[in-house]
Ligand SMILES: [Zn+2]
């Protein structure tokens with residue numbers, strides 16, 4: 001899982017906060033969590049991230065570097081909360097499907113009997129998806145090669161990835 | 171009033187010709203599409219909705235897609251009167267929800283009105299193709315063509331696993347709702363309709379009244395549509411709905427045959443009475459008109475009444491709706507005035523079709 005904030009480094013710090021009865025979970029890398037604890041939480045009276053984390057760890061014995069069942073309650077892109085969705089029946093944007101995935105999947109299965117799209121793929125966007133899929137599999141290969149210390153081959157694969165990424169951007 | 175082009179008398183589907191036209195009034199395919207990264211319409215401020223409407227206008231306005239049916243014209247619903255918007259609803263070109271909404275909502279109509287694109291309804295785009303009679307495949311191909319055309323200019327919200335992402339999760343996947351409007355007086359008169367409809371939900375189909383969700387089925391008209399949109403292909407949806415529709419057509423024909431055989435005289439009396447009232451009444455409510463028009467159509471279909479084109483039904487069920495009546499009259503009408511006007515229009519149309527025979 002990547003850090004919610006920088007979306008680059010792996011998330012190693014996980015915490016939950018409750019604001020107005022709404023539960024928020026955040027998953028951060030070490031750097032980001034340090035930065036946040038300095039200002040964002042500094043303004044909260046008597047709130048310390050460490051204490052918060054400590055309580056959380058005490059509360060949940062399985063916690064400690066292990067991922068908690070991730071469940072975002074608010075979509076980062078459009079701001080819709082899951083509660084709002086359950087009240088209005090409408091999602092807010094395409095990102096909502098990911099943000100509420102855990103809750104939506106059983107719902108989709110109940111409505112549709114299957115969760116995997118079998119129909120039309122838009123031609124242009126579909127082309128992009130193909131490239132994305134290719135990049136994904138090359139990344140896996142890259143990891144495997146690095147693991148086996150086959151750096152020469154790894155470099156080749158890395159170049160291929162870069163090329164495809166350029167194609168995606170262009 | 172503006173938007174004169176939007177208010178034509180006939181939509182393509184009202185012509186009423188095609189396979190199984192005696193039972194299937196129209197076939198419709200609707201595709202829900204959204205623009206990637208942009209929040210769905212219910213979360214958008216007016217200025218962003220206007221941007222989307224302008225974007226769609228730039229893409230389709232004046233364009234002829236697939237070499238037929240004429241060019242598209244995009245209209246901002248704000249430019250239409252309430253009456254004009256309801257005429258579009260009565261012709262099934264926009265949804266009742268769309269007509270009632272505020273803000274920069276729009277509709278792109280092809281000249282023949284076989285294709286309409288609702289802009290900023292529940293989803294950014296709802297591409298709809300509406301054809302007469304049993305033409306589900308044709309409707310899907312046409313809608314698909316328009317979809318491809320628009321996709322050349324817009325990145326749709328699409329996910330490898332979940333397909334087209336829609337505002338309501340009930341539409342995700344193909345984003346497709348295919349439906350047929352069926353005229354089933356035989357099943358209703360033989361009291362089999364409810365029994366037939368009860369089985370539909372078990373096979374993933376929904377039955378509704380003429381104007382969609384929550385509307386009453388008047389004139390023995392029913393809309394049958396698919397429920398499931400995810401995990402099935404567009405072709406699956408079309409072929410499933412088609413095969414079920416063909417079975418219902420069989421049952422309807424069988425019921426009509428049984429009515430003719432076991433109560434031929436009563437049926438003949440009934441349809442001629444319907445004709446009698448329709449061609450002579452001076453005051454008629456919508457409910458009564460719809461019921462009698464259905465019986466008249468049955469009489470024509472069964473060869474009991476000759477000399478009237480069966481497709482007059484398709485025209486009259488729209489012409490006698492509230493908004494259409496007032497649009498034709500050019501003034502707002504009270505409910506009583508509407509009943510007068512409705513009776514007049516039906517009388518005129520029926521006698522026209524009988525070669526100008528006087529009915530007074
Ligand atoms: Zn980070």
Ligand SMILES: [Zn+2]
Pocket residue numbers: 075076077078079080091092093094095096097
């Ligand atoms: Zn969202």
